[in-house]
Amino acid sequence: MTDYNFAYLDEQTKRMIRRALLKGVAIPGYQVPFASREMPMPYGWGTGGVQVSAACLTPDDRFKVIDQGADDTTNAVSIRKFFEKTAGVAVTEKTSEATVIQTRHRIPETLLGEEQILVYQVPIPEPLRFLEPRETETRKMHALEEYGLMHVKLYEDIARHGEIATAYAYPVKVEERYVMDPSPIPKFDNPKLESAALQLFGAGREQRIYAVPPYTRVVSLDFDDHPFDPSKADHPCALCGAEDSYLDEVIVDDTGGRMFVCSDTDFCAGRREDAA
């Protein structure tokens, strides 16, 4: 295990990543290029998030990893093991006890505090990408705050579906300046992007880092006559009864029986413990 530097990456690489992170914090929502390194896992596994976590972790940290809200999926387990092994840090499944949380596709239900860092794995950092494939042009659009195209996308949604159908990676404007892709979290989580915690975003393949510092204003884009609606499940969690959490549909038997349960496994377990 001493074959590795602390948290796998060498100190020089971590410094490079930290510089990108600091720049990201200084310019909320701005995509900072960084020299992404090969990690001993495939890109789809969140190498961007892993590099950001590696650059943030200290020996005193307590680390938590979630994938779609769950701590026990293969992806989450491997990343947690990776840092247990390479950094020797303590790990936890409890949101409230973690100091650094790496996530894919969710923001924990439990409100985060000022001492916590939330690290997102990002597949495609550029919110304008699918409308404007040219990188030179999207950069210019960010630089000049030309974001009309973002609303064209929402317009198309309403024209086609009668409402803004974008349910994941719902675009936001950060601190009234940069339009940002919050990674493929459900739009249900968007209100939680305004947080006391430091939020860091890492895209490995695309080599971009960006950040939302604590207490930053984050507004979901919409139209005056079609306001942003985070949408809430119309039933409670079948396990803990929560009415305000994001639910996953799970198949419970092979006759097609299904139920809706909290996607945040720690939140759900905590509520059931409290009730017991």
Added chain:
Amino acid sequence: MTPLLDVRSLTKTYGSRTGCADVSFTLYPGEVMGIVGESGSGKSTLLNCLAGHLEPDRGEVFFDTRTDGPRDTLRMSEPERRMLGRTDWAFVHQNPRDGLRMRISAGGNVGERLMAVGARHYAEIRTAAEDWLDRVEISTNRIDDRPAAFSGGMQQRLQIARNLVTGPRLVFMDEPTGGLDVSVQARLLDLLRGLVRRMGLSAIVVTHDLAVVRLLADRLMVMKDGHVVETGLTDQVLDDPQHGYTQLLVSSVLQV
């Protein structure tokens, strides 16, 4: 009266080749200027320099801005120039594919410029898009179709609607009827003429086609090898050409 556009000694070279050389002219509000000349004479180069798509080597292009009066657009900051490009200026490309977003609905195409300048009310954007589709004679029940499903003439009319929706004061057109069937051309020309007259638009129209300028342009500029060789009222130039080259052009001895 202050000219809307005042162009002085505009020159653009491509290495040792001349694009356009020492072009000067003025355009007054409500005027339509035609630019004709054979292939390679520098018409597109000139138009693209005027519209800020190409950077000329020398010259000045004063545009009478709404807020600050005449300003040299070549010396404006890029954000200012791009803002003009989506508000007071419009650019109609010969190939509608260059001027449309093919994967966005007709309504989205027309609405884009409105959203770019801050429109945030869906129903209002949609109403404006319907109004403009109607004005360019596209059935409003095609509003959610993508331009790929439109004929060439419809695509060109959609491009015009998308450009005019913000009420620009100056329209640049490069061969707006090129590549269309003759009957489709005639309808488009008719439509363009109506819009130009009704909106009191100022326009610069580049074309090979003398019939286009005869119908649309108040004044004419004849270009050859990057230079303007003759200029004047359209009817005057076409009916009584002074320059030898224009005489050839008008007598259709030249294959333009």
